[in-house]
Amino acid sequence: MADDGNAAVLKIRLSPRASRDAVLGRHGDRVKISITSPPVDGQANEHLVKFVAKKLGVAKSRVEITAGHTSKDKTLRITGVDQSEAVAKLLS
Numbered sequence: 001m002a003d004d005g006n007a008a009v010l011k012i013r014l015s016p017r018a019s020r021d022a023v024l025g026r027h028g029d030r031v032k033i034s035i036t037s038p039p040v041d042g043q044a045n046e047h048l049v050k051f052v053a054k055k056l057g058v059a060k061s062r063v064e065i066t067a068g069h070t071s072k073d074k075t076l077r078i079t080g081v082d083q084s085e086a087v088a089k090l091l092s
Contacts, residue, residue: 007079008086010052014072016044021051023090030073031090045069049076056081056089 013027018034025032037047045065053060058081068074078086 007077008081008083009066010076010078010086010090012048012052012068012074012076014044014048014074016072021047023055025091031087033090042069045074048074052076052078052090056086 011030013030013032015024015032015034016037016039018036021033021035023031023033033048033051035044035047035051037043049060049063049065053063056063056078058078062079062081064077064079066075066077
């Protein structure tokens with residue numbers, strides 16, 4: 001996880017089709033998140049962006065998937081959020 005100046009860059013391990021939306025903690029260098037949406041037609045990606053935006057209290061337009069669009073391992077860029085603050089809010 002890194003900070004590129006005015007944005008937090010988070011590495012995520014996504015588990016789609018879960019029974020509930022939740023942050024499950026750390027998974028190596030990634031934050032593990034489960035969501036209820038299936039990985040079909042970008043539904044899981046869209047749901048992940050909404051979930052992370054809500055957890056961090058930012059607009060979903062400020063959360064962008066920069067890598068891993070078709071993988072469980074994703075990289076998110078959240079503008080206007082401090083790196084340590086983003087990690088702390090997700091894991092709380």
